[in-house]
Amino acid sequence: MSLQVGVVGAGGFGQAIARAAARQEHDVVLWSRRERSVPESIRASTNIDDMKDRDVIFLAAPARHATSIADQLGKVVDGRHLIVHVSRGLIGAELKTITTVLREHTAARRLGALAGPLVPNALAEGRPSGAILGTMFPEVTEMVREAIGGMELRIYDTTDVLGVQLASATVGFLTVVLAYAQATGVEPSTLAVLATRGMVEISRIGQALGASEETFMGLAGLGDLIAAVAGDERAESLVGRALARGAELASAVAEAGAYVEGVEVAEHMIEQAHRLGLQTPISSVFVEISNRRMTPEDALHALMERRVGPE
Amino acid sequence: MMLKRLFSERPLRLPHIRPYxxxxxxxxxxxxxxxxxxxxxxxxxxxxxxxxxxxxxxxxxxxxxxxxxxxxxxxxxxxxxxxxxxxxxxxxxxxxxxxxxxxxxxxxxxxxxxxxxxAGNFDPRVYRFARQAIPRMVAGVMEPRRFASSFTAPQSEVLSRVLRVQGDIDHLQYLQSEGSLVFVPTHSSNLDSIVLAQALEVSGLPPVIYGAGKNLFTNPIISFFMHNLGAYRVDRRIRVRLYKEVLTLYSQVMIERGYHSLFFPGGTRSRSGMIERHLKLGLLGSAVEAFTTNRVRRVQRPVWFVPTTINYALVLEAETLIRDWLTEEGQTRYIIEDDEFSQIDRWVAFFRKVVGMRGACIIRFGEPIDPFGNAIDEKGGSLSPAGHNIDPGGYVERRGTPVVDLSRDAAYTRELGTVLAERYEQDTVLMSTQVVAHVLYRHLVQATPGMDLFARMRLRNEVSIDRAVVHKDLGDARDRLLALEAKGQVLISDVVREDSPDQLIEAALQFWSGYHNSTAASLEADRVLLCDPSLLLYYQNRLVPFADRIADTEQMQAACEIEALGVHR
Incomplete structure (x- = not known):
């Protein structure tokens, strides 16, 4: 049975989801602020009212636009709608998740967060891939699998909605760190230590905020990080490399050509961690580097001289 | 004993000459x-x-x-x-x-x-008697010199002075005739159900059915009233899965049929004194399921939840509850057989104490919400965050058809639990004794940074604070609470709002020392001596979620330590 699929946001991810859903012969409407040319199988729209009759809506917009888009969606959706977002960001100093924003601004309750090593190109072209969907509602999982899943895309599910979003956002930041380290020529063993301890660091913060450790060690966390390090050419990696070449943070982000959620999340994440009494050696040092308050050599020294204990 | 057991096992009913x-x-x-x-x-x-x-x-x-x-x-x-x-x-x-x-x-x-x-029973004769006699008896105990006149007075002045009811009563009165109301209050004391019944009565709201622990049925008199006023019996000793199914389904069927209900989502009384955050979802789920079942059967009977906070300046069982929490037995013991609730002399001492307190108990009926956490309008219609009317039936539809889906409804129930916990914080009315206790306890934490909670509890009569400092901090805390109140994050009682810090501290010390067995704090010349940290902890715990928002820079570390207490819940 054909689904009425809505996609909000016509960036890389939005277009990829729309193509994947259209490939499954669903009725797809792709909404964006500006008019877009899209394949025949997809209907483009600039009228948010077109989301009213959709069974499931994918929100594919950067976190910084999530609140204003949720406000617009709030005028047209109700309890019948299922909404799933693919943002890798968190909002503000309190690290508010996008599902929280959707909960606050719309009447929809059946929400989900799609994350993991899924990249727009693979999704758009139907290359084999996998993702993790965080939702409390089994029917959201069923509908997302029906909308975009299939032989090319394995969609696993978890009820740790918070964990999926925290892992996704913090891995984005860790990707920048690792790309920077790779570009500065660190040894593979150093990179392995940085990646593993970085995962431990963000996982502890996630757990303190209420997420599950398993989520960080699954597709949303470790799986996503492996894809990034393996070189899936995501924007975070480009930022890391640009920083390694000596670019300033703002120009590194501009050079990446896409909005990088992880960088904004980092400072707020560190604040929250310190508030919770947690240490953030890798994240803190990298924020210092990216703001040019510390040299790479000093950073490495600062990390290496820390007291070492059981893993 | 035989007689007591007979009545507790088979509660007494009055014979009917003519059915009502x-x-x-x-x-x-x-x-x-x-x-x-x-x-x-x-x-x-x-x-x-x-x-x-x-x-x-x-x-x-x-x-x-x-x-x-x-x-x-x-x-x-x-x-x-x-x-x-x-x-x-x-x-x-x-x-x-x-x-x-x-x-x-x-x-x-x-x-x-x-x-x-x-299943309970409802006898209109017992109901009429109870609504007339119980408030007067309580008033008589509070003011013995007026005991005789309390039975002839049209309304108890004492009770109206002690018990304040807040909230949009007119709205609730309208809704009660349009659908099923489910009152979901915070739970601090075994007095809660009695106090709440009185609050419903004085507000012109209908009586409700509720589950009462079987331990309350062991007293033949209480058992008689409980049983004949619609309460259903819950025996928490029974671990049988079928029994839990019977309880939740009984609650569900009652709500489906339009009976107004009451249950305490916290499960048992808050041992710590903190506002409940992690709620038990079984009975909440029964109300959500009642809504779904009615929709599937095309019955358009709405269900609304009324988040309610019960706020006491003095808690009857405070000492036993905090002791229980500190010894970490609160999780396993559901009945404290020997607490103050079972001791009649403690009741009398308690009531006599609160009679001197202006607004000693505040019941606040919060804004009702639908089963999906949405606000409702004056006619009971569900509202989206944007303020549009929405059909709550949409939440239980699957591609346009209402269906029963237990997994989906369990997820809705969890969400509802989160919304209720948020509402409890916003609708909690902070009482004078709680604010004073917080300021004193924060000083204790400041004086003992990083100290283990239990070591801190042993510091009886060891820490004292300059009275002028306490007054200043109390004034500052009150100002910050007023600012939070203006943002809709909490509420404070009129006593906290109107009395001077001097009056607040003196009144709080007086209330504690006259009722509880131990003294929480006392005045020693120009200093306030912290006598029983556990009692201070109990009362201050109500402010745990607000600790960092009412602290200045110097107090922030202590406030964070206090806030971390919430992790124990």
Whole structure:
């Protein structure tokens, strides 16, 4: 049975989801602020009212636009709608998740967060891939699998909605760190230590905020990080490399050509961690580097001289 | 003893010469007795049908019932054990040998017994007597010199001085005739149900049904009133899965039929004194499921939840509760047999104490919400965050058709639990004793940074604070609380708002010292001596979620330590 699929946001991810859903012969409407040319199988729209009759809506917009888009969606959706977002960001100093924003601004309750090593190109072209969907509602999982899943895309599910979003956002930041380290020529063993301890660091913060450790060690966390390090050419990696070449943070982000959620999340994440009494050696040092308050050599020294204990 | 047991096992009912015929204007519960049989049958049938189609599930349910009941009765070793142990031992031996029909019959018998034991009764005569007599008796205990006149006075001045009711009562009065109201209050004391019943009464709101722990039925007088005022009995010693199904389904069927309900989502009384955050979802789920079932049957009867906070300046059982929390027994002991609630002299001392307190208890009925956490308009229509009317039935639709989906509704219930916890914080009315306790306890934490909670509890009479400092901090804390109140994040009592810091501290010390066995704090010349940190902890715990928002830079570390107490919940 054909689904009425809505996609909000016509960036890389939005277009990829729309193509994947259209490939499954669903009725797809792709909404964006500006008019877009899209394949025949997809209907483009600039009228948010077109989301009213959709069974499931994918929100594919950067976190910084999530609140204003949720406000617009709030005028047209109700309890019948299922909404799933693919943002890798968190909002503000309190690290508010996008599902929280959707909960606050719309009447929809059946929400989900799609994350993991899924990249727009693979999704758009139907290359084999996998993702993790965080939702409390089994029917959201069923509908997302029906909308975009299939032989090319394995969609696993978890009820740790918070964990999926925290892992996704913090891995984005860790990707920048690792790309920077790779570009500065660190040894593979150093990179392995940085990646593993970085995962431990963000996982502890996630757990303190209420997420599950398993989520960080699954597709949303470790799986996503492996894809990034393996070189899936995501924007975070480009930022890391640009920083390694000596670019300033703002120009590194501009050079990446896409909005990088992880960088904004980092400072707020560190604040929250310190508030919770947690240490953030890798994240803190990298924020210092990216703001040019510390040299790479000093950073490495600062990390290496820390007291070492059981893993 | 025989008599007591007889009444507690089979609560007394008054004989009927002529059955009462409810008038159209009577609250829904007046119809209960005529529907009681139907309700019990409905519960029994639904549970039996759900099990009968699957033999392995049926056999599992019977084994589970027999196993847990044998274990319970062997531990109880009382008269009930002598009566029933043989039955269950015989049952567990026979289950495997029973054919399908015998197993179904056994299930029906067990579930019917449970449902009859749970179901309450409602006697309009007892209700009329209780609504007249109980407030006057309480007022008489509070002011013995006016004991005689309290029975003839049209309304108790004492009670209206002590008990304040806040909230949009007109709205609730309108809604009660349009759908099922489910009151979901915070829970601090065994007095809660009595106080809440009184608040409903003075607000012109209808009586509600609620589940009362079987321990409350051990007193024949309380048992008589509980049983005849619609309360259903909950025996928390019974671990049988079928019993839990009976309880939740009983609650669900009652709500489906339009009876107004009350349950405490916190489960038991808050041992720590903190505002409940992690709520038990079983009965909440029954109300969500009632809404779904009605929608699937095309019955347009709304269900609304009324988040309610019960705020005491003095808590009857404070000392026992905090001791229980500190010894970490709160999780396993559901009945504290020897707490202040079971000691009549403590009741008298308590009531006499609170009579001198302006607004000693504030019941706040919060804005009602639908089962999905949405605000509602004056007619009960659900509102989206953007303020548009939405159909709550949409939440239980699957591609346009309302369907029962237990997993989906369990997720809605979890969300509802989160919304209620947020509402409890916003609707909590902070009382004078709690604010004073917080300021004093924060000083104790500042004086002992990083100290283990339990070590801190042993610091009796060891820390004192300059009275002028306490006054200043109290004034600052009040100013910050007023700012939070202006943002809709919390509420404060009129006493906190109006009295000077001097008055607040003196009144709080006076209230504590006159009622509790130990003294929380005392005035020693120009210093305030912290006498019993555990009592201060109990009262200050209400402010745990707000600690960092009412602290200045110097107090922030202590506030963070206090905030971390919330992790223990």
């Amino acid at each position: 015929v409810p008038r159209p204007s009577d609250p829904s519960i007046f119809w209960f007795n005529s529907e009681r049989g139907d309700i019990v049958s409905d519960v029994v049938n639904r549970i039996c049908v759900a099990h009968e189609t699957d033999r392995s599930r049926l056999e599992m349910a019977l084994n589970d019932a027999a196993f847990h009941e044998i274990r319970r009765l062997e531990q109880q070793r009382d008269e009930e054990a002598r009566d029933r142990l043989g039955y269950w031992r015989s049952m567990i031996r026979r289950i495997g040998k029973m054919d399908d029909a015998e197993q179904r019959q056994a299930l029906h018998t067990i579930v019917a017994n449970m449902a009859h034991d749970v």
